[in-house]
Amino acid sequence: MSAVPRIGNLINGEWHFDGTGREVLHKFTGEVLAIAHDATPAQVTDAVTAARKASESPLDPYQRYEILSKVADAIARDKERLALSVCRESGLTLKDCLGDMDRAVQTMRTSAEEAKRITGEMVPIAAAPGFAHRMAFTVRFPVGVVGAITPFNSPLNTVAHKVGPALAAGNAVVVKPSPFTPIAAAELCSMLLEAGLPPGLIGLLLGPGDPVGTSLVNDERVDFFTFTGSTATGKAISARLGMRRATMECGNVSGTIVCADANVPDAAEQCARGAFRKAGQVCTSVQRLYVHADILEEFLGHLTAAASAMVVGDPEDPATDIGPMISEAAAKRAEEWVNEAVAQGARLVHGGQRDGVAMTPTILTEVPSDARVVCEEIFAPVVSVIPFKDFAEALRVVNDTPFGLQAGIFTRDLNQALEAAKRLRVGGVVINSTSSTRADLMPYGGVKDSGYGTEGPKYAARDMTEERLVLLEPAKDGDR
Numbered sequence: 001m002s003a004v005p006r007i008g009n010l011i012n013g014e015w016h017f018d019g020t021g022r023e024v025l026h027k028f029t030g031e032v033l034a035i036a037h038d039a040t041p042a043q044v045t046d047a048v049t050a051a052r053k054a055s056e057s058p059l060d061p062y063q064r065y066e067i068l069s070k071v072a073d074a075i076a077r078d079k080e081r082l083a084l085s086v087c088r089e090s091g092l093t094l095k096d097c098l099g100d101m102d103r104a105v106q107t108m109r110t111s112a113e114e115a116k117r118i119t120g121e122m123v124p125i126a127a128a129p130g131f132a133h134r135m136a137f138t139v140r141f142p143v144g145v146v147g148a149i150t151p152f153n154s155p156l157n158t159v160a161h162k163v164g165p166a167l168a169a170g171n172a173v174v175v176k177p178s179p180f181t182p183i184a185a186a187e188l189c190s191m192l193l194e195a196g197l198p199p200g201l202i203g204l205l206l207g208p209g210d211p212v213g214t215s216l217v218n219d220e221r222v223d224f225f226t227f228t229g230s231t232a233t234g235k236a237i238s239a240r241l242g243m244r245r246a247t248m249e250c251g252n253v254s255g256t257i258v259c260a261d262a263n264v265p266d267a268a269e270q271c272a273r274g275a276f277r278k279a280g281q282v283c284t285s286v287q288r289l290y291v292h293a294d295i296l297e298e299f300l301g302h303l304t305a306a307a308s309a310m311v312v313g314d315p316e317d318p319a320t321d322i323g324p325m326i327s328e329a330a331a332k333r334a335e336e337w338v339n340e341a342v343a344q345g346a347r348l349v350h351g352g353q354r355d356g357v358a359m360t361p362t363i364l365t366e367v368p369s370d371a372r373v374v375c376e377e378i379f380a381p382v383v384s385v386i387p388f389k390d391f392a393e394a395l396r397v398v399n400d401t402p403f404g405l406q407a408g409i410f411t412r413d414l415n416q417a418l419e420a421a422k423r424l425r426v427g428g429v430v431i432n433s434t435s436s437t438r439a440d441l442m443p444y445g446g447v448k449d450s451g452y453g454t455e456g457p458k459y460a461a462r463d464m465t466e467e468r469l470v471l472l473e474p475a476k477d478g479d480r
């Protein structure tokens, strides 16, 4: 029997295994995949010290481009093995993980390209009264040390979305991944070192949010934080940052509108995927579906057919569409919210069963507006279908939440589509697809309680720089 692999903390290119060991479990079988060692308080300090020192000798942009390109190539080359590893530690299906590996390749490749494009701008200073003989421009410099704190869902691509842009912008980065899924982050760090990244520019700290994440946040030598996770954690981190800048990618209770003129079978098919893939554990998962009353029954028929066709079970089986949730506790919470909604008067159209750690795709309708399944982020394969008659009212209810990450609308009416783009207070409006639509190069981020700052390598790399103005004034003629 082969020994269980150990994952350590990466400090200045060395792996350290001395902190408390924590089992990383296969989320479906419960098998122990690895032992991950928590970072000690001294290791948090050491990782930041190493990053600080390394950040003082940034790589040239072309070197960053070459290293990040090599990592993109390495992910592409090793896609099958990495996908299986992510599938086991996260419970996401092999199908989803293979797609995520392709996305991580894009994230790293786009980050590599952005390393060559970081630029300031010319300032039309001569137009200011009294400045006609001057010139000005801005230059962007790395912020220094970036702290990256990541969640359990999409554990490779989410880390890539932090590390790629941080390095592209010339920073050092210290990553604190979710304790549920540390393996993918360790793999990415190894690939960066193998690609020739100077050791201090990447650090990895394992362990729980408190004390490892909190210690990283409390270290004032970290200049910038890029966080993805729940709104509660995002708020707690934000409150400790003082004047330090950050990007906060937090939760959402995503809404999608299906108008009466939509292509109903297509919309239902897309909504089923957007609600149930990755067992609903996506920040933009379709959770609230507002469907025009005239097409409600037809839509529910197609949505139910799509949900019934989905295979729930072993995520390693290539045929499986919905794997386990991250933990049995998470699945029990989802089941409890569904039962509670039904007790409040909701009608269960499909699913609602929990088998250990897995939840069947669940469709609810006639849901009271104060039920938790529509007010709080469920992060499970559960969707509530709510009829509307008046389009303006549908826009109002999509907005009627503390969150604002992305929203979707299905319509062939250009005026309705543009009205939605104008009125929905979210970071992104997706027309003729669901809220859960993302290409890795696009600007991505929320408003309100969904956070602030923007992901997508171009935007994240820009955010992880400081802009400095250079104002040129001709030297005065005459004697010194």
Ligand code: NAD
Pocket: 149, 150, 151, 152, 153, 176, 177, 178, 179, 207, 208, 209, 210, 212, 213, 214, 217, 228, 229, 230, 231, 233, 234, 236, 237, 248, 249, 250, 251, 252, 282, 283, 284, 377, 379, 405, 446, 450
């Ligand atoms: P979480 O907030 O529990 O944990 C996220 C990370 O923060 C983990 O690494 C955790 O250890 C760390 N952490 C926890 N408390 C901390 C603290 N006080 N200080 C510092 N670090 C701390 O989130 P999760 O359950 O892993 O992920 C699910 C959540 O992530 C959902 O709310 C989902 O919407 C959100 N999410 C958002 C996006 C987005 O782009 N907006 C993408 C994916 C997931």
